[in-house]
Amino acid sequence: MPGRTLGLSSSLRLGPVLCLALGGCMVGPDYDRPPAIVSLRFKELQPPPGWVRAAPQLPPRGDWWRIYNDPVLDALEAQVAISNQNVKVSEADYRQAQAIVDEARANLFPTVTGSPGVTRQSTGPSTVTNYSLQGSVSWTLDVWGQIRRQIESDVSSAQASAANLAYAQLSYQATLAEDYFDLRAEDSLQKLLDATVASYQESLRVTQNQYNAGLTAATPVALLQAATLLEQTRAEAISVGVLRAQYEHAIAVLVGRPPAEVSLAPAPLTNDIPAIPVSLPATLLQRNPDIASAERSMEAENALIGVQVAAFYPEISLSALYGWSGNPIGSLIQASNRVWSLGASASQILFEGGARTAAVRAAEAAYDAQVATYRQTVLTTLQTTEDDLAALRIYAQEAAAQARAVADARQAVTVSFNEYNAGTVDYTTVVTAEATALSDEQTLITIQQSRMLDTVSLIEQMGGGWDIRDLPSKGSLQTDNPLVPAFLEKK
Structure with missing residues (x-):
């Protein structure tokens, strides 16, 4: 960045005089957070039925999953923070970052x-x-502030690590909720197919009785069609168990337990879509831990420029x-x-072939890269949020239309079967109506499943109740060094 190069040249001329006169200073650029690329409002924030803009509130302490009012999900989510091994990795990384701060601070002392x-x-x-x-x-x-700039960088990195820990916890909680709703969707599909198999068995029984009675409509082809439809649906019902088992196994691993130790009783997917509080896009900069991590990493890279500048003195x-x-x-x-x-x-190094100048340029380039990473993280979060808002609005309309299609398809099954019994249509008409009805009901379950997954994703983008004020302060990282960040402590 041209401005930084000019600043470096000026500081090299005036730095020694000013620093010695003041009894020590910190060379290099002070951090000034670059502006993010953010819109004033969400384009897709158009409330669908049952949606309100800011009235609902997520549960306190970040227990955002309680908004779904599902005790089984509540019990599972509570285990992620304490048992998920990937979260433990992030927690260990945070403790390592704290130790690095202590290590850097030790250089200030004799x-x-x-x-x-x-x-x-x-x-x-x-x-x-x-x-x-x-x-x-x-x-x-530390006359020129090289050690203090390193501490500044390490402290910001520790804050970024704490934000990464919060984001890891939130991410795995969201993944658990998504797997849970996927599992419940399979339970709803299983219930639908089991009921359909029972209905088709009854249809086959009626058709068999009619055939035995010698009725004209009950032909051998009709019997074969009824039997084929029954077995196809029975096979489909059996195959549901594969995905359900995989989701259950995934849930077990997310809560840090072997799959053999976790079994969830079947239950249908809820039909209730919770209202999610959505605020202005700018609030994502304070609420999303992934964005906070990228921002803290910017300050860390900025401080490292000062570390390299101090090497000139x-x-x-x-x-x-x-x-x-x-x-x-x-x-x-x-x-x-x-x-x-x-x-x-x-x-004082008198000649090193331009190595120090190159190190400063490299540090400036690393900072510029982190600025771009920060802005891209914000843009990606905004994109995902807009996607979720659009999907929830559109899926709400689709669900209403699909519910009407299901009602019509069920009516068509009743009418076609009555006409078949009356001998006015062949059994192919019944088979077609039944297949259409089953397909429509499966689609309705899929739409509801997508709506639930989008609510989870939207909550994740909104931070799940997290706030940047939950990060450990710079002062505490240099004095208290708690082993567990405040946002993970149970109050």
């Missing part, structure tokens, strides 16, 4: 070492033993040594045996 020693020296016929006890202190002064160090050296050991600690020294040094 290093103290102790050196006791014993030497034996032969001088002709005698041997002299010499004892020593010395302590030394060395301290590299001299490194100033202080050192001191104090101790005793003598013989015998009983009289070691005496003034006559005392040794001490004080020193100060400054080192």
Whole structure:
């Protein structure tokens, strides 16, 4: 970035004078969050039936899944944060980031070492033993702020890691909810197919009785058609078990348990679509932990520019040594045996072939890349949110139309079967009507399933009740260093 290059040149000329005059400073650019590419409103925010804009509220403490009023889902979701192994990986990464902050802060303080020693020296016929006890202190002064810029970067990285932990937890909770609703959709499909198999068995029985009675409409072809439709539907009902088993296994792993230990009793997919609170797009910058992580990473990269700029200036160090050296050991600690020294040094690289300039340019490029990543993360989140809003609005209309189609198809089955019994149509008409009705009912389940999945996705984009204020503060990361972020603590 041209502006940063000019700033670097100016700071190199004035930096040493100002820093020494002020007793120390921090070279490099201070962080000023770049603006995100965000719209003023959501294009697709058109309330469908049952939707309100901001009246509903997610449950407190981020337990967003309670909005579905499903005790089984509640019990499963509560296990994700404490048992999901991928969440544990993110939690360990956060603790590692905290330790890195402590490690960087240690460089601000002097290093103290102790050196006791014993030497034996032969001088002709005698041997002299010499004892020593010395302590030394060395301290590299952070005159130009190189260490403090590194700490600033590490602290921001730790905050990004905490946001990643929150996002991992939210993401796996959302995945669990999606798998759960997929499983319930399979339960609804199973219930529908089992009921359809029972209905087709009755149709086959009636057709068989009519054939045995010699009625004209009950032909051998009609019997075969009825039997074929029954067996096809029975096979379809059996195949539902494959997907259901896979969803159940996935749920077990998400809660950190072996699949053999988790069994969920069948239950139909709910028909209730909860109202999701949706605010302005700009609030996503404060509510979505993925965006927060990208933003914190920007500040981390910005601080690293200062680390590289500081490398242009001299490194100033202080050192001191104090101790005793003598013989015998009983009289070691005496003034006559005392040794001490004080020193100060400054080192400056005079020529390195442009390596430091290249390091600054590399740090600036890394920062620019993170800015682009941040803005792309915001855009992607906005896109997914708009997709979810559009899908929920359109699916609501489709569900209403499909419900009417199901009602008409069921009526068509009744009419066609009555006409078949009256001998006015052949059994092919009945088969066609029944197949159409079954297909329409399956489509209605699929639409409801999609609507539930979109509500989960929308809640995930909105952060699930998370807020950027839940991140550990910069001060706490440099003092308290809690092992668990505040947003994971049970209150």
